[in-house]
Amino acid sequence: MQEQHYLTSLFEPKSVAVIGASERENSVGSVLFKNILESGYKGRLYAINPKHETIQGVQSYKSIEEIGARVELAIIATRPQTVPEIVEQCGRSGIKNVIIITAGFAEAGHSGAALERKTLEIARSYGVRVLGPNCLGIIRPELGLNATFASVNATAGNLALVSQSGAMCSAVLDWAAANKVGFSSVISLGSTADVDFGEILDYLVCDNRSHYILLYIEGIRNSRRFMSALRSAARIKPIILLKAGRHAAGSAAVKVHSGMLAGSDSVFDAAVRRAGVVRVKNVGQLFYASKALASKFCPLGKRLAIITNGGGPGAMAADRAGDMKIPLAELSAATLKVLNAKLPSTWSQSNPIDIVGDATPERYREAILAVAEEEGVDGILVILSPQAMTQPMEVAQGVIAVSEQTSKPIIACWMGEQQVLAGRTALENAGIPAFRMPETAVELYYHISTYYRNQKLLLQTPEATSHLTRQETEGAKMLIEAVLQEHRKVLSEMESKAVLRAFRIPVAQTMVARTPTESLLLAEQIGFPVAMKVDSPDIVRKSEAGGVRLNITTAPSVRNAYHDIIETVQRKHPDARINGVSIEPYLARPNGRELMIGVIRDPIFGPIITFGSGGTEVEIFSDRAVALPPLNRFLAQDLIRSTRAARLLGEYHNMPAIKMEALEEVLLNISEMVCELPWLQELDLNPLIVDENGAIAADARIVIDYAPTTGDRYSHMAIHPYPAHLVQEWEQPDGRIITIRPIRPEDAEMEQNFVKHLSDESKYYRFMDTLRELTQSMLVRFTQIDYDREMALVATLPGEGGKETQIGVARYVTNPDGETVEFALAVADDWQMHGVGRKLMTMLIDVARQKGYRAVVGDVLAMNSKMFRLMTTLGFTIHPHHEDPAVKRVVCSLHS
Numbered sequence: 001m002q003e004q005h006y007l008t009s010l011f012e013p014k015s016v017a018v019i020g021a022s023e024r025e026n027s028v029g030s031v032l033f034k035n036i037l038e039s040g041y042k043g044r045l046y047a048i049n050p051k052h053e054t055i056q057g058v059q060s061y062k063s064i065e066e067i068g069a070r071v072e073l074a075i076i077a078t079r080p081q082t083v084p085e086i087v088e089q090c091g092r093s094g095i096k097n098v099i100i101i102t103a104g105f106a107e108a109g110h111s112g113a114a115l116e117r118k119t120l121e122i123a124r125s126y127g128v129r130v131l132g133p134n135c136l137g138i139i140r141p142e143l144g145l146n147a148t149f150a151s152v153n154a155t156a157g158n159l160a161l162v163s164q165s166g167a168m169c170s171a172v173l174d175w176a177a178a179n180k181v182g183f184s185s186v187i188s189l190g191s192t193a194d195v196d197f198g199e200i201l202d203y204l205v206c207d208n209r210s211h212y213i214l215l216y217i218e219g220i221r222n223s224r225r226f227m228s229a230l231r232s233a234a235r236i237k238p239i240i241l242l243k244a245g246r247h248a249a250g251s252a253a254v255k256v257h258s259g260m261l262a263g264s265d266s267v268f269d270a271a272v273r274r275a276g277v278v279r280v281k282n283v284g285q286l287f288y289a290s291k292a293l294a295s296k297f298c299p300l301g302k303r304l305a306i307i308t309n310g311g312g313p314g315a316m317a318a319d320r321a322g323d324m325k326i327p328l329a330e331l332s333a334a335t336l337k338v339l340n341a342k343l344p345s346t347w348s349q350s351n352p353i354d355i356v357g358d359a360t361p362e363r364y365r366e367a368i369l370a371v372a373e374e375e376g377v378d379g380i381l382v383i384l385s386p387q388a389m390t391q392p393m394e395v396a397q398g399v400i401a402v403s404e405q406t407s408k409p410i411i412a413c414w415m416g417e418q419q420v421l422a423g424r425t426a427l428e429n430a431g432i433p434a435f436r437m438p439e440t441a442v443e444l445y446y447h448i449s450t451y452y453r454n455q456k457l458l459l460q461t462p463e464a465t466s467h468l469t470r471q472e473t474e475g476a477k478m479l480i481e482a483v484l485q486e487h488r489k490v491l492s493e494m495e496s497k498a499v500l501r502a503f504r505i506p507v508a509q510t511m512v513a514r515t516p517t518e519s520l521l522l523a524e525q526i527g528f529p530v531a532m533k534v535d536s537p538d539i540v541r542k543s544e545a546g547g548v549r550l551n552i553t554t555a556p557s558v559r560n561a562y563h564d565i566i567e568t569v570q571r572k573h574p575d576a577r578i579n580g581v582s583i584e585p586y587l588a589r590p591n592g593r594e595l596m597i598g599v600i601r602d603p604i605f606g607p608i609i610t611f612g613s614g615g616t617e618v619e620i621f622s623d624r625a626v627a628l629p630p631l632n633r634f635l636a637q638d639l640i641r642s643t644r645a646a647r648l649l650g651e652y653h654n655m656p657a658i659k660m661e662a663l664e665e666v667l668l669n670i671s672e673m674v675c676e677l678p679w680l681q682e683l684d685l686n687p688l689i690v691d692e693n694g695a696i697a698a699d700a701r702i703v704i705d706y707a708p709t710t711g712d713r714y715s716h717m718a719i720h721p722y723p724a725h726l727v728q729e730w731e732q733p734d735g736r737i738i739t740i741r742p743i744r745p746e747d748a749e750m751e752q753n754f755v756k757h758l759s760d761e762s763k764y765y766r767f768m769d770t771l772r773e774l775t776q777s778m779l780v781r782f783t784q785i786d787y788d789r790e791m792a793l794v795a796t797l798p799g800e801g802g803k804e805t806q807i808g809v810a811r812y813v814t815n816p817d818g819e820t821v822e823f824a825l826a827v828a829d830d831w832q833m834h835g836v837g838r839k840l841m842t843m844l845i846d847v848a849r850q851k852g853y854r855a856v857v858g859d860v861l862a863m864n865s866k867m868f869r870l871m872t873t874l875g876f877t878i879h880p881h882h883e884d885p886a887v888k889r890v891v892c893s894l895h896s
Contacts, residue, residue, distance in 0.1 A: 017064055020076060021056075023052060035148060039153055101134075152170065155177070158209065160183065161187065185209070201229040212240070231458060235276065235781070264604075270626045274628050304326050314352030386420055392420040413440075414434055414436070479502075505669050512581070593649060609631065611643060611667065679707045685697045856892040859889060
């Protein structure tokens with residue numbers, strides 16, 4: 001039984017007090033109070049203003065403490081200097097939720113930031129949750145609550161809008177009213193000083209009125225909580241996101257408005273891709289995408305076929321597709337043959353498929369049916385421009401009929417207005433997205449196809465560690481700690497390569513010469529030809545500093561190169577510290593491609609892996625893609641495909657294709673390194689040379705810093721990796737090995753079979769229902785978990801063909817109070833009374849304790865005597881349930 005979400009009283013208050021309610025026309029307090037009165041709020045409403053006896057016909061109180069009745073929500077619209085004292089009055093009065101409309105806090109500079117800190121300290125001391133400050137308020141149409149100072153109210157619907165900008169809320173409300181779009185919630189966050197996106201997403205997942213979630217974001221304060229909540233919510237409800245600050249000017253405006261850093265836009269893009277969310281760029285796209293998702297428009301790929309009765313509109317659509325990197329589908333010989341048989345000889349013979357200006361409804365129908373049979377087509381855009389012989393309504397009806405005959409998604413563009421309006425409306429009513437302009441239609445296709453692709457990325461649950469021994473990783477950690485003890489933060493090239501070798505990343509052997517004579521000896525030892533590079537913690541771009549010499553083949557050349565490097569670097573950088581010159585083999589690989597792999601620290605999302613073209617031109621071509629760790633092979637391949645360099649890695653200019661597995665392995669090992677080394681601030685492998693034989697890092701640079709001490713080994717990461725350290729093997733008396741491990745998304749079939757084969761009694765005890773098998777949504781929820789906020793441990797036995805058989809599962813989910821977790825346990829009937837349940841629960845309780853939760857709780861049917869015996873031996877106490885006498889509440893405290 002799931003408890004009510006702890007923010008319910010904030011967003012579904014039974015009583016509201018407006019502090020600063022006013023009679024002064026057009027003041028915030030006046031408009032806000034008037035909106036609540038006129039929206040038909042169903043709860044109790046109080047006005048607080050010491051200067052008036054009544055406000056807009058409602059009794060006014062001098063302070064919140066005078067009311068003498070329970071108030072669930074206080075809304076503050078007074079001067080910023082008065083807010084801390086008012087929040088304290090709210091705390092003393094037992095009010096647990098406050099919305100601060102007032103501006104003038106962190107966004108206003110140092111004094112405002114100090115005022116905000118003081119307000120939050122007071123709120124926390126009383127357990128008061130704060131929405132805002134500097135926000136528009138909230139609207140809950142189902143409750144008749146418009147607690148904003150917006151000029152437009154929202155009609156009821158199933159879209160939830162969450163925005164950091166009050167002005168954006170007002171603009172969206174105005175747009176929605178004109179387009180007949182309704183909302184379940186409109187929530188203005190303001191500067192997210194306390195309640196933030198993560199908590200609100202958790203609440204909206206629990207809100208049955210909200211089917212789709214729209215987000216307007218300016219900045220993120222807590223990336224782990226945001227990503228955790230976003231990924232968790234996106235598994236259950238579609239999320240469409242609009243973010244400001246895509247460019248430098250926008251980021252600066254965000255900081256002025258909300259007082260927050262916007263962070264790197266490319267990194268934010270990578271984050272939302274991993275979260276299974278679609279990102280749009282304007283308000284129109286926000287709503288078009290939500291309507292398309294509601295219509296079940298579902299392209300499974302990006303290859304688009306365009307059918308048009310005009311060459312110009314087809315070319316416009318194709319151009320926009322090129323801008324958005326949407327590939328136009330290639331038509332097979334079989335499809336061309338069908339089209340040639342059905343279309344006039346003057347058709348375009350390619351995609352876009354121009355079926356000529358006199359196209360009849362039947363011609364449209366035949367073209368769509370032919371293209372829909374093409375395996376290389378993922379979606380179809382049908383364009384109609386009104387010409388003298390065009391029949392817009394009849395063609396629309398034909399498209400609707402054809403859409404029921406094919407599984408390929410169709411999107412439409414009926415260009416114009418009066419002549420095509422009825423046809424476009426008919427298409428929309430039939431659930432086919434229809435637009436006025438081809439560019440808008442293509443943009444929608446891009447966003448929705450990207451959404452479904454991102455949902456695949458959401459399913460990926462990479463491990464933090466895989467094949468490395470503890471001894472290897474410990475060596476790297478010891479080296480880093482030794483460098484920090486020397487008060488250094490930049491590793492030498494030799495030290496950097498030693499760390500890389502510990503994570504099995506191939507590197508060129510490097511030794512540092514501190515004199516010309518040493519350089520000769522080392523060159524002879526390594527073998528000619530060699531490469532020579534300046535070794536300095538202050539020189540990042542060695543080539544630009546004149547500190548690199550390549551393909552040196554003789555001893556005299558080594559001596560000359562040593563002197564030349566030192567003199568050139570000292571002349572260009574007189575203050576640089578020079579340790580010497582590094583000597584390494586010259587990697588002559590005629591088929592080698594020079595790539596770059598890096599790690600950077602984003603101020604919001606932490607460590608980020610970068611990949612792209614390498615060598616000296618890396619900044620000129622700016623070919624870089626970014627990804628949030630941890631990676632698995634699927635995500636590594638996706639990162640590689642995201643760059644222009646990917647096109648050069650296959651057969652190219654008489655060069656054989658590279659050994660792709662070797663490149664992927666380097667990326668996976670870098671990911672592992674990021675997970676296990678929280679000290680890592682920067683990493684630069686440039687160039688990484690890859691050819692048909694493998695990959696090797698020719699140069700490496702690592703920057704480190706002190707890492708905070710925390711109980712969470714992955715606290716430095718925005719996405720929690722698969723917790724492989726929890727995997728255990730448990731030997732039975734008969735020699736069989738039971739593996740206990742965290743669940744994975746690919747365990748869906750195994751989990752379904754486990755539940756299906758439970759006895760009716762075991763199913764009833766577990767689900768408190770006569771469930772026969774898990775629904776698809778339950779299966780997704782049970783296997784696609786966020787390890788940061790929930791845990792599911794499965795007990796498995798090895799089966800035939802390498803498949804595992806599940807014999808038990810114990811799981812917990814974080815309760816809405818954020819301090820306790822609710823558990824569930826099920827064991828296969830044949831394995832009950834064998835200690836499996838005890839083992840699973842013991843491990844689960846340990847995980848919850850390590851996470852810092854206060855208690856593990858659960859609801860058990862009163863007739864389930866076996867469960868009560870187990871719970872008692874595990875230290876649980878048994879209590880009556882406050883709602884259902886047929887159920888008992890069991891509680892295990894995790895703190896003595």
